[in-house]
Amino acid sequence: MNDAVPEQHEVSRRSVLGAAGAAGAGLALGATPAAAEEVSAREPRRQGGTMIGVPFQRRSAVRVALIGLGNRGGAMIELYLAVPGVKVVALCDPVRAKAERAAAKVVAAGQPAPAVYVHGDHDYEQLLKRGDIDFAHVATPWDSHFEIAKSALLNGVHVGVECPVALQLDQLWDLVNLSERTRRHCMQLENCCYGRNEMRVLRMAHAGKFGDLLHGAGAYNHDLRGLMFDPAYYEGPWRRLWHTRLRGDLYPNHGFGPVANYMDLNRGDRAVSIVSVGSPSLGLAQYRAANMPAGDPSWKETYIESDRTISLVQTARGRVIRLEHDVSTPHPYSRINSLGGTLGLFEDYPERIYIEPDHKNDEWGDFSKYAEWDHWLWKEHANPPGGHGGMDYMLVFRLMQCMRLGLVPDFDVYDAATWTSPVPLSNLSIKQHGMPQRIPDFTRGEWKKPRPGMDSEKPAEV
Ligand SMILES: NC(=O)c1ccc[n+]([C@@H]2O[C@H](COP(=O)([O-])OP(=O)(O)OC[C@H]3O[C@@H](n4cnc5c(N)ncnc54)[C@H](O)[C@@H]3O)[C@@H](O)[C@H]2O)c1
The missing domain is CATH 3.40.50.720 (NAD(P)-binding Rossmann-like Domain)
Known part of the structure; x- marks a missing residue:
């Protein structure tokens, strides 16, 4: 009720x-x-x-x-x-x-x-x-x-x-x-914003452990060739067909969302421009040649999507975010998930950290030693149910909590628009041979005001 x-x-x-x-x-x-x-x-x-x-x-x-x-x-x-x-x-x-x-x-x-x-x-x-x-x-x-x-x-x-x-x-x-x-x-x-590493890095970034933030990176690098050609996996070939329609970063959100949170985009900084380049499109055609029988409907398709799209986003405060998208070549899964500042950096896949004064002599440190920085959601739900290592549950739990308790959601339509804007804008940039594209200010000037986001306080009532 x-x-x-x-x-x-x-x-x-x-x-x-x-x-x-x-x-x-x-x-x-x-x-x-x-x-x-x-x-x-x-x-x-x-x-x-x-x-x-x-x-x-x-x-x-x-x-x-x-x-x-x-x-x-x-x-x-x-x-x-x-x-x-x-x-x-x-x-x-x-x-x-x-x-x-x-x-x-x-x-x-x-x-x-x-x-x-x-x-x-x-x-x-x-x-x-x-x-x-x-x-x-x-x-x-x-x-x-x-x-x-x-x-x-x-x-x-x-x-x-x-x-x-x-x-x-x-x-x-x-x-x-x-x-x-x-x-x-x-x-x-954006479930990836609720990943344990992402939330820990977020809290550490906000506490100044990386110093002044300078650069970050995120990606959706996931070899989906087998699933995209499997007639029983998706409901029809809709996902593969996007590779016949559009060159660019089709799926920027998993990589962009977490880095946007680290840098407080729409909460004190904002993404202002993007420049994208794309590799040739060869992976799906080669996979089809090796795996699909003659007469398969996929043989009518011509793939144009770059196998790897690489974009650079510049923020109003001068920071740089690299985004990558690649679902059509062999590689281990990676969302990259990195953040660098004047005191050092974090890189994921595999997770590793190097921050002063904790680390020196070019030797990466053990990120598991920083569990004290876990977000309260991860301290409360040590073994969350569901897929993707528990981040899906965290997303649903927190959103439903905000709705039940009458709280402000952790993210809003401005974040949705910002994190998605690389889809059309990377396409335009590639079409224009790498011309930078302006990212609109969806907040219409309100990005300048700091405000809470994903780095929430635990509510008194749960
Ligand atoms: N956040 C994540 O980690 C994550 C993981 C997987 C998929 N996704 C996203 O979830 C979405 C669905 O992907 P999927 O893998 O489940 O695809 P899918 O093909 O397995 O499922 C899509 C479903 O939508 C149904 N559908 C199609 N048109 C509809 C309509 N007009 N109204 C109601 N239902 C309709 C289809 O019948 C099908 O059951 C995509 O946007 C995908 O990118 C996100």
Whole structure:
């Protein structure tokens, strides 16, 4: 039950729809996609109050819907069911068997059978109109993220989206504007920000252990060739098909989010520009030649995505962040996850640290000796359930805690837009032979104010 007073819309749904339509019409009339990107790189006029520092309404239980119940959604539902005070009330996936499998998990957890929406790609709209959903988790293929997030906001539902939250700059601005107008949070569900190492480095960085911060790096370097060509893994070839459509960093969030937190982006610093270069695109075609039988549908595809995209982001305070994306060549998994400052640096994969005065003579130190710097979430939940080493659970636990207790979320629509902006902007930079691209100030000037983020204090009540 939601025992809070209903969260008020600042403006009527009609005026929101009108504004969104007008923005869309403007873009439709705009000339080339590049021109549209240039227009939307400038900050449009704010249409509602900021969402910075806006707390959730307090509630005794959080009513959750999951949209998309494939690999990700089908696993994340178990974590929602494991967190006290969460009720999974509705599920949506056009593949009935996946929705029903997830519904059975809800019943097995002792909750009432959830409503199930299985009638095609737009049935999420019916789900979001129910009026009894506090939060929707979107774990669908990338090209549907924007429309589903938009629909959630317009129906008064807080929404969290798997990465990337959207694929175009004008879509990122639409989500910022809609979140501000509807007074609902739109969040990038960046689980990697909740990794144990990431949270420890974050606390150490904020305590000055690395000195003045200078540079960092993050990546999604994950050999997905086998999964992308496995017809039984994803629901269709959607992920592989992106490699036929776009050159650039398709998945910057896992690498960018944690480093953005270390450097307090949107909380005292901000990302101002990005320059990207891409390698040739050879990996998927070579994998296909070696592994896929003649006549496989993949043989009709032409891959254009760079096997490795490397980007450099500059911040307003002059710091440098390197981002990498590579899912199409052999390599051990790495998100790089490094941070350097005037007192030394941390590098992950494998984890190692070198900071003065603790280390000298070019010898890396043992990061496990710094467990005292663990975030309170990791001190409280030593063995979290679920995948990805427990960070998925931390994300869900903390978000649901913020919603139950009426706290400000650890991240917001401005972070979602910033962490996702390398998708369109790396593409533009590569198209323009490495020309730097301006990263918009999605906060419209509010980035200058320091404020809390992921480095939260443990609430008095849990
Ligand atoms: N954060 C992480 O660590 C992590 C890990 C894996 C995947 N992901 C992200 O999760 C998302 C889903 O990936 P996946 O591996 O589960 O893919 P998947 O193909 O296994 O699952 C996608 C599901 O969405 C459903 N779907 C498609 N269109 C829909 C619609 N219009 N409405 C409702 N459901 C719809 C499909 O039927 C399918 O069941 C992607 O954005 C991916 O990048 C994130």
